[in-house]
Amino acid sequence: MADTPSSPEPIPPQPVPEPVSEDGLLVRRHRLSTRLWHWLNAVTLYVLFTSGLGIFNAHPRLYWGEYGANFDPAWLEPGRFSGWLTLPAHYSLALSRRWHLSFALVLGFSLLAYMLWSLLNRHIARDLAFRRGELKPRHVWREIRGHARLRFPTGAAARRYNVLQKASYIGVIFMLLPLMILTGLTMSPGMNAVLPWLTDLFGGRQSARSIHFILAWTLVAFFVVHIVMVIVAGPFNEIRSMITGWYRLPGAKTGAKRGGERP
Amino acid sequence: MSLLLSRRALIGSLAASMLAGCDRLADTADVREILFSAENFHKWSQRALGDRNALAPEFRADQLSPIFRANGTHDPATDEYRALWRGGFADWRLQVDGLVGRPLSLTLNQLRSMPHRTQITRHDCVEGWSAIGQWRGVPLATILHAARLSDRARYIVFHCADRMTATRPYYESIDLIDAFHPQTILAFALNDRLLSVPNGAPLRLRVERQLGYKQAKYLMRIQAVESLGNIHGGKGGYWEDVAVYEHYAGI
Numbered sequence: 001m002a003d004t005p006s007s008p009e010p011i012p013p014q015p016v017p018e019p020v021s022e023d024g025l026l027v028r029r030h031r032l033s034t035r036l037w038h039w040l041n042a043v044t045l046y047v048l049f050t051s052g053l054g055i056f057n058a059h060p061r062l063y064w065g066e067y068g069a070n071f072d073p074a075w076l077e078p079g080r081f082s083g084w085l086t087l088p089a090h091y092s093l094a095l096s097r098r099w100h101l102s103f104a105l106v107l108g109f110s111l112l113a114y115m116l117w118s119l120l121n122r123h124i125a126r127d128l129a130f131r132r133g134e135l136k137p138r139h140v141w142r143e144i145r146g147h148a149r150l151r152f153p154t155g156a157a158a159r160r161y162n163v164l165q166k167a168s169y170i171g172v173i174f175m176l177l178p179l180m181i182l183t184g185l186t187m188s189p190g191m192n193a194v195l196p197w198l199t200d201l202f203g204g205r206q207s208a209r210s211i212h213f214i215l216a217w218t219l220v221a222f223f224v225v226h227i228v229m230v231i232v233a234g235p236f237n238e239i240r241s242m243i244t245g246w247y248r249l250p251g252a253k254t255g256a257k258r259g260g261e262r263p
Numbered sequence: 264m265s266l267l268l269s270r271r272a273l274i275g276s277l278a279a280s281m282l283a284g285c286d287r288l289a290d291t292a293d294v295r296e297i298l299f300s301a302e303n304f305h306k307w308s309q310r311a312l313g314d315r316n317a318l319a320p321e322f323r324a325d326q327l328s329p330i331f332r333a334n335g336t337h338d339p340a341t342d343e344y345r346a347l348w349r350g351g352f353a354d355w356r357l358q359v360d361g362l363v364g365r366p367l368s369l370t371l372n373q374l375r376s377m378p379h380r381t382q383i384t385r386h387d388c389v390e391g392w393s394a395i396g397q398w399r400g401v402p403l404a405t406i407l408h409a410a411r412l413s414d415r416a417r418y419i420v421f422h423c424a425d426r427m428t429a430t431r432p433y434y435e436s437i438d439l440i441d442a443f444h445p446q447t448i449l450a451f452a453l454n455d456r457l458l459s460v461p462n463g464a465p466l467r468l469r470v471e472r473q474l475g476y477k478q479a480k481y482l483m484r485i486q487a488v489e490s491l492g493n494i495h496g497g498k499g500g501y502w503e504d505v506a507v508y509e510h511y512a513g514i
Contacts, residue, residue: 046281047285050282050285055391056391058389058390058391059388059390059391059392061392063392066322066326066385066393066395067326067328067385067393067394067395068392068393069328069330069332069388069392069393069394070332070392071328071329071330071332072328072329084282086282087282087285087286088282088285088286088289089282089283089286092506092507093389093390093506094502094506094507094508095289095507097389097508097509097514098289098295098298098299098301098302098507098509099285099289099298101301101302101305101509101514102297102298102299102300102301104301105301105304105305187387187391188305188309188513188514189319189385189387189471189472189473189474189512189513190305190306190309190472190473190513190514191309191513192319192320192385192472193313193317193318193319193320193471193472194309194312194313194317195312195313196320199320205385205387205393206392206393209391
């Protein structure tokens, strides 16, 4: 510690039991279910996003309500997305749909499996559920300020997700992805006959299409913040933990960047 | 730092090559087969989840699209079609044949005098747009019963007057679950007017639980078949043949 040399009183040699520092400790961070689902999702969401833009290009206009075609007013007309963003790279609505509608099944069923697995292995209860006091405005504000200054929890506090992480993971798993799936189903004329309440829920098929588009970009925003956080928090340690499960707790003094080094 | 940079470079080149990789994957037969099998899963699950005769949503008159967009062929423009149109479709006949006990040849007046169904439904194009219109027509089931459909028939094929290229006429097909669905009609009127040429005069199919490309326009002939393999490209429809659109377009 920086102030130790100028400290007026000498530190007693042995007796006081000091709390054991956990800085730099290698701990089990991510469960197998989380690691598997994470990487499967990385591929699935990539295919869904790029093929989704390919589908969008067939009619790059968005409407609110039940109907909407060229004569009706569009609320957004962003133009066509270029080939380096779409799957396939050349325009093929039919192939984009084949990619999108098959990987939509992967997304839906893997999300369902992950939710059930996380319920059974208590990932939701232990790691994701908010703890007492975490949602108090003062605590949340402190976390936001800390993140804004790129100061992250260290030592024992880094064992668990902080409140902002929890909020974003809960938001993605239980709100964003389910809403993506439901708005996607709402665009299917076959599903409209099976589950007519879906179109009512989202205010019409064209509204569901607009919401689907907005949520897709919300997921991209999550992805960008997620990647920035991984890079800032130490990409080697973070990526290792998502592959092997092992995570080195960052030290208090050296900060997040050099979790592996200890004085 | 160098580790970070090289990883960034790696991720960058990975992202660039991933799309190309996906494109190449889609060219291999096995990957195609897996991707394309999703169609059957969607069809099976939609039909398992709901009633086979579950109705597509119907709307009120005040929910109609101000203008119903016409898409695809706007005018078949063949000599044969032009002649029929000039005669007010008096010489037009709908042929009903194939695996039927009693082939039919129906005039427009005969069709109009049969029991009608009127429905206000949403037309969903595969491109993503939707338009709501009011359709009036004869339930396909009525025609199939009158023609005494054979037990061997598994699909109903709709042959159209419009040619997409010199050699390829438009056609479509549906299975019997959709053929006998109460909302599946042969429509001769849109929004209380006889069908205009852009919207498929004199008769078009409405299969309300599927996308727009199934709604075949300019109907000339209805054929009951056991298999789609021998008809044109063998995949059951013009777009199914020339591109890789799903035959089941309920998705």
